[in-house]
Amino acid sequence: MNKKLIGFIILCFCTQSLYSGAWVVIPSNKWDMDNFIASYDSNKFVICGQYTDLTVNRIYVKKTTDYGNTWKDILVYSRQHNDTKYLPCNWFTHVAFPDSNTIYVLGRDFFFAKTYDGGENWDTSRIYIGKKYDKIITDSPFWHMKFLDKKIGFFIHPMIDSLIYTLDGGSTFITKKFPYAGVEPYGAFYIDIRNINDITVVLYKIDGDWKKIVRTRDLGDTWEELDESLDLCRIYRRKSENEIWAAGFTKEFKQIPFIKKSLDNGVTWDTLFYPTYYQDAASGVPQGLFFYDDPNKIAFPTFSYLYRTVDAGKTWTCDTIPSSSVYDIPYWDRGMISNKGGKLYRLENGTSVKENSLEIPILLYPNPLPRSVPLNINFRNIGNYSKCSMKIVDITGKTVDEFNTNNIRADMNFQYLPDGDILSGTYFLVIESDEGIIAKEKFVLE
Numbered sequence: 001m002n003k004k005l006i007g008f009i010i011l012c013f014c015t016q017s018l019y020s021g022a023w024v025v026i027p028s029n030k031w032d033m034d035n036f037i038a039s040y041d042s043n044k045f046v047i048c049g050q051y052t053d054l055t056v057n058r059i060y061v062k063k064t065t066d067y068g069n070t071w072k073d074i075l076v077y078s079r080q081h082n083d084t085k086y087l088p089c090n091w092f093t094h095v096a097f098p099d100s101n102t103i104y105v106l107g108r109d110f111f112f113a114k115t116y117d118g119g120e121n122w123d124t125s126r127i128y129i130g131k132k133y134d135k136i137i138t139d140s141p142f143w144h145m146k147f148l149d150k151k152i153g154f155f156i157h158p159m160i161d162s163l164i165y166t167l168d169g170g171s172t173f174i175t176k177k178f179p180y181a182g183v184e185p186y187g188a189f190y191i192d193i194r195n196i197n198d199i200t201v202v203l204y205k206i207d208g209d210w211k212k213i214v215r216t217r218d219l220g221d222t223w224e225e226l227d228e229s230l231d232l233c234r235i236y237r238r239k240s241e242n243e244i245w246a247a248g249f250t251k252e253f254k255q256i257p258f259i260k261k262s263l264d265n266g267v268t269w270d271t272l273f274y275p276t277y278y279q280d281a282a283s284g285v286p287q288g289l290f291f292y293d294d295p296n297k298i299a300f301p302t303f304s305y306l307y308r309t310v311d312a313g314k315t316w317t318c319d320t321i322p323s324s325s326v327y328d329i330p331y332w333d334r335g336m337i338s339n340k341g342g343k344l345y346r347l348e349n350g351t352s353v354k355e356n357s358l359e360i361p362i363l364l365y366p367n368p369l370p371r372s373v374p375l376n377i378n379f380r381n382i383g384n385y386s387k388c389s390m391k392i393v394d395i396t397g398k399t400v401d402e403f404n405t406n407n408i409r410a411d412m413n414f415q416y417l418p419d420g421d422i423l424s425g426t427y428f429l430v431i432e433s434d435e436g437i438i439a440k441e442k443f444v445l446e
Contacts, residue, residue, distance in 0.1 A: 023319070023337070023345040023368060024426075024444060026068040034338035038097040039330040043067045046074075046103055047338065048092035056080055059092050061105055063119055068336065068346050074119025075105060088124060093141040102150040104170065108141055112170050116150065127155075129164055129175050144191055152196060156188035163188070163201065163220040176220025178203055183210060192237045200226070200236050227266050235289045241265070247286040247300060257286055257302050261313060272313045290329050299329045301337075308332070320366045364429060368444035374415040375443065377429065391430045392418070400427070418445060 034049035044065050051058040058078035062071045077087045089107035096104040105113040110126040140159060147153035155164040155173075161184075162175040180186060183205060190202040197217050204211045213226040213236050227233070227246070235247040244262045246269075260269040290299040300307040306319040306329070321327075321337060329335035335347040345368075365376050392401040400422055416429075424445050431439040 023321070024348040025368065025446075026336075026344040026346055032344075034326050034344060035092060036094045037326055037328040037336050037338060038095050039328045039336075040097045040100055042331050042334045044097070044100065045328065045336055046095050046097050047071075047336075047344070048095040048105060049338075050091060054081075057090070059087075059089065059107075061092060061095060061103070061119070063103075067334065068344070072119075074103070074115070075113065075122055091141070094145040096145055096147040096153065098147040098149050098153075102147075104145065104147060104153065106142055106145045106155075109138055114170055125170065127164075127170075127173055129160075129162075129173050133160055143189070146191060146193055148193060148196060154191055154193060154199070156191050156201065158187040158189065158204075159185060160187050161185075163191075163199070163216070165219065174219075176216075178214060178220075179223040179225070180212065186210065190235050192235075194238045198238065200238065202233060202236055233260075234286050237289050237291070239291055239295070245289060245298070247289050249285055257300070257307075259289075259300060259313065288327065288329070292332050294332070297332050299332070299335075301327055301329065364441050364443045368446050369418075370446050371424070372417075374417045375429075377414040377416055388431055388433045390416075391432070392416075392422070393428045393430050395426050395428075 032049055032051050034047050036049075037045060037047050039045045044063070045068065046061060046063045048061045049059070051060065056078055058076065060073055061075040063074050064071050075092075077089060079085050079087060089109065089111035091108040092105055092111075093108060094106040096106075098104075101116055101118045103115050103119060105111075106127075107113075110128065111124070112127050113122050113124045115122045140157070142155050142157050144156045145153060151167060151169045153166050153170065157164070160175075161180070162177045164173055164175050166173050178186075178188070178201065180203065186203055186205045188201050189204050192200045194200075196219070198215070199217075199219075200213065200215045202211070202213055211233070213233065214223045215226055216223050226236075232248040233246045234249070237245050239245065242263060242265045244266055246260045246262075247257070248260075249257045259272045261272060262269045285303050287301045287303060288299075290301075292298070294310075296310055296312045298309050298313065301321060304321055306321050307316045308319075309316050326339070327335065327337040329347065333347060336344065337347075338344045366373065367375075369375050390403055391399050393399050401419060422445065426442060426444050429439075429441050429443065
C-alpha cells in the first residue's frame with residue numbers, strides 16, 4: 001500500500017487551536033439549496049430551501065424531530081419548468097420556530113405563512129407595510145425574521161429604513177422609522193432582541209461608508225445611538241443590561257474576525273484576540289453570535305470556521321465549517337449547517353471539546369476531508385516520542401492504512417493524503433508508541 005506522508009513543518013499556535021472537526025453529513029437531495037435553518041430544541045429543526053433540476057422547480061419547508069435522521073416535507077410548492085401554473089411564492093428565504101408547534105415562513109414577493117399545529121395546516125398571506133416599500137420588497141428579500149413567541153416577531157430589510165414587527169402573529173405589520181431620515185439610502189443589517197423593551201439594530205448605508213448602532217426601549221417610538229467607534233461591527237448582542245458583545249472584522253484583505261466585550265454598557269471595550277488561520281478573504285466574516293445557559297460558553301461562526309469558548313473568551317477552539325453560511329447552533333454541542341452545494345451537516349461530537357484547548361493532543365483539518373485534499377495532522381500537545389506507528393482505522397476497528405514515523409514532537413505538522421481506494425466514511429487516526437495508544441482522533445473522508 002502506498003503510504004502518503006507528504007511532508008511536515010513546525011507550527012506554533014497561541015491560546016487558540018484548530019479543533020479536529022465535528023461535522024457529519026446528513027443525507028439529502030444532491031441539488032437542494034437550503035436557505036435558512038431554525039430550531040426549537042436540540043432535536044427539532046426546520047429548514048426552508050429550493051430544489052431545481054432539468055424538469056422541476058420545487059420550494060420546501062422540511063422538519064425533523066430526531067436531529068436530522070428523518071425529515072418530513074411540511075410545506076411544498078412545485079411546478080414543471082414548462083408549466084405556467086401560478087405559485088404563491090418562488091423562493092422561501094427564512095423560517096422561524098418559536099415553539100414546538102408554531103412555524104413561520106418568509107418568502108419572496110411579500111409571501112408569509114404560519115402554522116400552529118406543527119405543519120399540518122397553513123395560513124398564507126402577504127406582508128404589506130405600505131406602497132412605497134412594494135418595489136423594494138419585490139426586488140430583494142428580507143434579511144432577518146425573529147420571533148420571541150408565537151405572536152411577537154421582528155423583520156429587517158437592508159434597504160428599508162424602518163423596524164418592522166407584528167404583535168399578532170402576522171395578521172398586521174407595524175413600521176417604525178430609524179432615526180436617520182437624512183442619510184439615504186440605508187437599511188438594517190442585524191437585529192438583537194434581548195426582550196420586547198430592549199432591541200438593538202445595526203444600521204448601514206448601502207455604499208458601506210456609514211454605520212450606526214441604535215437601540216429602542218419602546219418598540220421604535222424613540223431611539224438612542226450607541227458606540228459610533230464600532231464602525232466595523234456586524235453583530236451586536238446584549239447578554240445583560242451592562243454586558244455587550246460586538247462581532248466584526250478588520251478592513252484588511254484577510255478580514256480578520258474580532259469580538260469586543262464591554263462590561264459597562266459600552267463605555268469601555270476589551271478586544272478579544274482571534275485566530276490567524278484563513279482560507280480566503282471572506283473566511284473571517286462573522287455570521288452569528290450564540291450564547292448558552294452556561295455564561296462561559298459562546299459560539300461564533302464565520303463563513304469558514306466555528307469558534308467556540310468555554311471560558312468567556314480567554315481561549316478558543318476552532319472547527320472548519322464546510323463552506324456554508326446557513327446554520328443554527330442552538331446548543332453548545334448540537335447544531336446544523338448547510339452549504340450551497342446541497343449538503344447538510346450536523347454537529348456531532350461537540351461535547352468532546354476539552355475545557356482547556358491545550359489538552360487536545362492532535363489536531364486534524366480540514367474535517368470533513370474532501371477527496372484529493374491532504375489531511376493536516378498537528379501534534380499539538382502530544383509530547384516527544386522517538387518512534388511511533390500511525391494507523392487509519394474505520395469504525396469497525398479495521399486498519400485501512402498505516403505507516404511509521406520517527407522523532408515525533410509537540411507542534412510538528414504532517415500532511416497525509418489518503419489512498420484512492422479508501423472509501424468515503426468515518427475514520428480514526430490512531431497513534432501508538434511502545435507505551436500504547438497515545439492519541440486517537442476522528443475525521444470524515446468525503
